[in-house]
Amino acid sequence: MTTIFVQIASYRDPQLLPTLRDCITKAKWPNRLRFGICWQHGSDESLEEFAKDKRFRIVDVPFALSKGACWARSEIQKLYKDETYTLQLDSHHRFVQDWDDKCIKAVKKLQKIGHNKPLLTSYIPSYDPDKDPEARVQYPWKMNFDRFTPEGIVFFLPGEIPDWAKYKGVPIPARFFSAHFVFTLGSWIKEVPYDPNYYFHGEEISLAVRSYTHGYDLFHPTEVIAWHEYTRKGRTKQWDDDKGWGERNNICHIRNRKLFGMDGEKQDIDFGVYGFGTERTLHDYEKYAGISFSQRGIQQHTKEYNNPPNPPVEDWDKSLQSIFRHCIDIQFSQLPEQDYDFICIAFHDKEGKELYRKDILPDELQMMRQDKDGYIKCWREFYYKGVPASWSCWPHSTSKGWCPRFEGKLLP
Secondary structure (H helix, E strand, O other): OOOOOEEEEEEOOHHHHHHHHHHHHHHOOOHHHHEEEEEEEEOOOOOOHHOOOOEEEEEEEEEOOOHHHHHHHHHHHOOOOOOOOEEEEEOEEEEOOOHHHHHHHHHHHHHHHOOOOOEEEOOOEEOOHOOOOOOOOOEEEEEEEEEEEOOEEEEEEEEOOOOOHHHHHOOOEOOOOOOOOEEEOOOHHOOOOOOOOOOOOOOOHHHHHHHOOOOOOOEEOOOOOEEEEEOOOOOOHHHEEEEEHHHHHHHHHHHHOOOOOOOOOOOOOOOOOHOOOOOOOOHHHHHOOEEEEOEEEHHHHHHHOOOOOOOOOOOOEEEEEEEEEEEEEEHHHHHHOOOOOEEEEEEEOOOOOOOEOOOHHHHHHHHOOOOHHHHHHHEEEEEEOOOOOOEEEEEOOOOOOEEEOOEEEOOO
């Protein structure tokens, strides 16, 4: 019988029970579900409702003993019993009717066209428990590149899939991996097991590349399968309780940079089963996704949020854009008004074409005016190949409208 191993890591989350109920109720074949839950809880929580349900396997953890999200997911995977498929979630989701049938059909469609090991993943659309179901987003999302953090982690942004209806439910290729929605073959758990030495940051990019190098092809669903709550507003997170979370996270950052060989870090750790696979290389992934980890660079195709795979190029290094970072110093006397509603800050090429714009808003301006040197120091960074030709500052006042514009040269 086809079965699905549903992995849920829950930390002091009152949405766990509603998530479980909805997952079961909306499944086409609820008796084929098998739940693995790392239940990190307080004394005021209960899973008695499912205690005698043979579909459930629960790791019972008092919340003070938790070691973080990746550790919890690793514990869940120890409960896997060769189910056909696996679905990985957080503990705050809602589902469409027959979500299980939709996922299985999508995987089978991909297998028929030559993808032996498809993996469905995405930042799925949002819902708000306080305004449910009317606040549910009704179109599928994908994951776009945002930036490299100073610690070396790749951050992503959710975005609507353009013209999603035209795909008629066939998933589109993806670069990235979301830990809150994964549907794939159950064998993925054995081939790409969670690294319990990770804490939180780095989890998703490491699993994207590890899965890809083990032969898994990444895809975004082009129809809504489920909804995810992103804010968890007003609720306790694991790092709120764990006084040692900062050190755990620092260790995780170092481990992640060593895995990818970033910033001169030596790969002096034997990652074993938590390392890359042998079906593809790290550079195969970089060319597919248009990202360079060692150079912290991206290709224009990736920057424009186009779907992978990226077009092949003759010179890989020259195709990359790296972070351009610049501080614009603006004298207080150049901004004499007290009612600016925004200040347009932009960078331009030699022809005057705008390359990047990010405005100074009132709250940011108020903080900048506190500088005792008499200058507003406006830092901006973005991905660009080379150096822009110029920058411009164009203030807008509530009472006077557009004020005098001034600019500075960057190229000789």
